[in-house]
Structures are given as C-alpha cells and as structure tokens.
Amino acid sequence: MSNSTKTGFRSRVLFATRNMNKFKEAFLILSKYNIQLDHLPEDKLEIQSDSLEEIATYAVKELASRYPNRNLLVEDDGLFIEALKGFPGPFSSYVYRTIGLSGILKLMSGRSDRRAYFKSVVAFVSPELGLKVFTGVVSGVIAEQEKGSQGFGYDPIFIPEGSSKTFAEMDIKEKNLYSHRGRAFTKFAEWFRNVMLV
C-alpha cells in the first residue's frame, strides 16, 4: 500500500543535519515505522536561546522558506548538567569543539551532584500538517572519566539511568532504547504514521 496514494501527501521526510551519526540513529527508528527518511546535508540556522524548542522551531521554519512543499525535520539536542546550571545546554556542540570532554570533567571534578540529562527536540513542518514539536529526555549522571568508543559527542561521559554503561559503550540499537533522540524520533514516528494512515 502506498501511503502517498492513500493520503495525498508525501510520506518521505527530509532531515536536515550535518551529522551523519544523528541521521543514522533517526533512519533506524523511522524505518521501523515505514517512514522514508532522506538526508539533506545542509546547515540549519540556529539562534542563540536557552530553549531547544525555540531553536528547533526557528530552524525548521527558516528551512521551510528555502524548501517549501516538503516534509522537513530538524533536530537539536543538548546535555544539561544540574550542578552547572544546565551548561552546556543548547551550546553543547560548541562546548564540545572547544573545551571538550576533558573540560566538562574538569568542571565536574570534586562535585558529588553529577546529575544530568540529555534533551532532544525534533521539529517537523509541512504545508499540509503545519508545525509539530516532539521532545525526548533521558536522565543520568556524568561519569568520572571517559569510557567507550562508540557514538559521538558526550556519549563517553554520560551514563543513562538504568544502566551502568556510558552511551559510548552501547551499540546504536541499545543506545536508541534509552536515548533522548530515540525517544523524540519515536514520538514523531508514531504521530506521523497515524496521520499517514488516517
């Protein structure tokens, strides 16, 4: 059965990201829902804000002005460390490129409160369906040192609740069971499948 025939709108979705790891994680989830995810290797416009929702919403709207008549997705995420007032938060990518994991571990040295959470915001827009935002959160702690070599970004220093391993010690399928991004994309997929099947 072709969804596009049945519903009249395209079931293909274009995901704008420069990060192939993110694309692979999302592709794996959406394929379970028979949603075809295409890769748009293009920079999105990111504003400075303490709110990931605001950043992702602005980005997907700006993208829609360049790619009208498409199903568009952007995703933004961040690591929020309680003892550091949410730092690095929405600026996780910049902080990773500058002070890096060793900088985070240095800032956390001597701290007993190591609680942190990853948050992912997926923003979708299409002419037919409008704007929708989906969030996923995973709580955990900052490890005492880097562990594991899989994944990317802060994965080697984040241990999700319910596990004793860092994200970097998990393969992509195990990580997706826990991960904020997995949760946000799963919410999107369930919603999108439903509207496709209406």
Add this chain to the structure above:
Amino acid sequence: MSNSTKTGFRSRVLFATRNMNKFKEAFLILSKYNIQLDHLPEDKLEIQSDSLEEIATYAVKELASRYPNRNLLVEDDGLFIEALKGFPGPFSSYVYRTIGLSGILKLMSGRSDRRAYFKSVVAFVSPELGLKVFTGVVSGVIAEQEKGSQGFGYDPIFIPEGSSKTFAEMDIKEKNLYSHRGRAFTKFAEWFRNVMLV
C-alpha cells in the same frame, strides 16, 4: 550647526541592547563625537555562529526589518581564551550565566598559557548608509583570581596588555581607553562623524 539639516539624514542613532552597562560605555564615547545615542531596550536576534561579525550582521538586519528608516546599532562581544580554543567566544554571555567566572578559573587552573582577547563587533545599518561593521580587540591575560568590583561580566578576571589591573579595577573612563568595545565604538564614531560632515 545641525547635522541633520546639513546632510538630510538623522544623526540620532538607536542602540539595541538589554545591557545598560554597554549602553553607558557606548554613550560616553559617542557623546565626544556629538552623536546622540538613544537606547532601544529590546532583545536582538542572535544566531549561533563562531563569528561575532556574522552574529552582529544578522542581528542588525533583522532589527532593521522591525525598525526601518532608522540608524540602528547592535554590538556583540566575547572573550576568547587561547588555551580553550576560543571558548567561551560568541557564547560568553551564556557561559557567564552558567559556569560563571569560577568555572572559567577552574578550566584555567594549572595552565601557564593564559592569553586571551576580548573582541567587540559593532554593526550599523541605515537606509541611507547601508550596512557597516566595526571591530575592536584588546589582548590580555586571564587573572589567577577575581579582582575588582566595577564593570560587568568577565571584567574581574581579564587584565589587558599594558596594565596590571583587571577591567573590574578600572573606572569606566579608564576601561574605555583599553576596551575592545571602546575601540569598536570609536571606529564607528569616527566614520559616522565623517559621513555626517560630508
């Protein structure tokens, strides 16, 4: 002599900032050039970029879409620490609000290379004169501990070249002699006075 009479365009300039300290620093400089600076207490749109020039240019253009037919100024600045690959850079304000001065000092503990610079970018736009960008830089070092109580932001931990005092140990007039913001606004003022007098 009224410049606006002579040249046909307004000599009043609107500076969009939420930071009254920045406004005072700029006002003091521009008044020496007989430029009337008005305060627009409004948020500017800041994009995420490693380039202050890009951030300020985007912001002043967006502002011009809301305030057409005005002389508009925005300013963005950042502290760039060499040993931290430029961190906190364009995200200095967010980093100040989260890990703060103590976080920076912790990241710098045990480091002998303490070189850093402040950079300020002033972006101007008007219908008559178009877009112009002015930069000011001041080199210095990160202090071993916080000193002084004047100024704002990173002033207590930055010692400019040629001084043994932090910015926070200087009054606003002395700071303006050194400061990146002082230099950028002085460049703007010299240019703007010249075009007013043409």
